Amino acid sequence: MHKKVLIITYYWPPAGGPGVQRWLKFVKYLPEFGFDPIVYIPENPTYPIIDEALAAEVSRDVKIIRRKIFEPYGLAAWLTGKGTKRISSGIIPSNHKQTPLEKLSLWIRGNLFIPDARRFWVRPSVRFLRKYIQEENIHTVITTGPPHSLHLIGLRLKATLDIRWIADFRDPWTSIGYHKSLKLTPFSEDLHKSLEEKVLNAADQIIVTSQSTKQEFRDITTKPIAVITNGYDVALGKSDVLDARFSLAHIGSLLSERNPTVLWQVLAELVRELPGFADDLELKLIGTVSNDVLLDIHRYDLDPHVNHMGYVPHHEAVKHQKQSQVLLLIEINSVETKSIIPGKLFEYMVSGRPIVAIGPTGSDFAPIVAQTHTGVFVDYSEKAKLKETIVDFYQRYKSGNLSVEALGIDQYSRKNLTASLAELLR
Template structure:
């Protein structure tokens, strides 16, 4: 008999706007090697804001994949910029719930999976997972990844009530609740002290070697000439609060004022920040527009190739995210380039970096410390002493290794349950 699992995920190719799609995509690729056959229940591509076909070829051939009826309320049901609020709870993709439950029940009848797995950050995915589990009696794994709620988040009262309800359902009804960082697990264990400790689990994010192999063929080696213009790259969203780059911009302005850096010897590339207009204003106000390049979104493997070719990589993570680890961190480690991390040393992100031998860390909110640290980092990059991680050492963070962890968890939650 086949061990099958139903993966419920909003983000799946051809979506392009979230790096979170890599988690589900790689699980669906590698689970068969660990004795589990996946089926994916996702959303119709019309619900995606941005799409691209560059990762469609990575979807396993022959794998059951259902793209259920779905809409984006904010785009498809809006009149003069306004849309019905009840169609946007718990999020803008709430209409997906109806289509996915109908399609999911059909898949369950046809494929007879042994477990259901749903993944955040689209809250409707957990609503679907909870509904399918209740109607089918199958064990449900809620892949929270990060926390759904924080003090003051979500800000909208109705949305917050829905999020709190869904996370409570996950804590109380799921067979396992999975996080990507130990800090998030501790947060939820404290929030729900009546839940047994064995219900919580950590499966981190990671990188994929196959993608890096193809990216390496596209990448050019960093220039080796003394005094060449260094390129420091940040790849991905720069949230105005959780990854506020303004102290970094102030540090760049200070180093420029002191003559430590200029446009001839340093280039900062901010790739696909998601908030270019806001950050451009701050860069202009700091007088460093010629140092900072705002680059558009590019296909995933092209972004990996850019990491491989960079002189150094930039990571931003505020102290209020100490219980989170950005998925790009693992790609940075595999890229093997020096990393300059603006983060709190007490957080999970810093702990992971330090365990990997990366000690070039400064607080995100301290412009003076950033300026001092960046000056040292640039010097170490130029003399070759900046720490980096070898591919062999990075292997522990691969998506393949993470999939093995998920398979073990699936074995655990289905142990002793007869095949249906």
């Protein structure tokens, strides 16, 4: 007999972007391991990215419960205009480029909506779910964040019901990259940390996506912490048709703080120095790109080589991953972000295309790239290594033998990762 598991998540189709993929896939495979997932989501959410195609991946057999949510983004948008939409999408301009209204919006977001703007869904959700859990005889509840306010639903349910509560952190809480941009007062900073500590010490089991986050949480709690990374659920195999030009593709959001100036410098130098490179180069930007990044690209005279495609549905992104000559994986150059393993890494690894990964020293994804033989990692100080890598890939492209053969990637398939989750649920 299958066991019921209640999953509380904010991001669900038709939401697009990486936040929806993790639990969409867990829910897909959990029935194969003896569990019936019940998914609790908002009825009227404010999603910054929409991907209608993902709805086709939701099984008709999965029970989904929707309840209305109040989000203050309507008022914020009226106050700050387009800035709110940019910020809710993760595009936070650098401090000196923020308008007064954007600064106000960030201050409000950080200090009045703690831990985030979805906090108003906590009380009505707890009121509804208390009764529902008892009526349906549910013994296991999973909350996933961000938004981390959803963990407060688990916290309150755990306090009043005899349930097993698992808190899944797709990203860290107080150490996440954008946290320092929220203009927090000392009181607000302390409140965030206090809520984080309460959640980590009340949950029966914690799941994180990287070893660094596990170590960070180890300093806060003695509760069991499991690492289950993100993964891939796309068909293995290479594309029969590759881009004719030497395409370097970045798929996903390029935030202001994720702006790889060292890459633009290297590409500009190669355009000037390497015969044929200027004619062959194509820089494919697929997803939301901040103005800071576009201005930097312009500053290095790379505009003629840019193909800015904007957001595309996930299945189209997968197609570009397999057809592009080189895939770019870029993370913010910060100690706080070394624990982030971008979800797209795993889909990159099964594409058969080489990866150029750029991140802070000690990044958790660096050994994954090395161990799977899927590309080269460089930190932001290794300009010479970055240049050598791109030259090597370009020369292999010209000779027609640019590809990689990934090793040991089965462990990152969504089905195998769900098997690890199922072990925790037993």
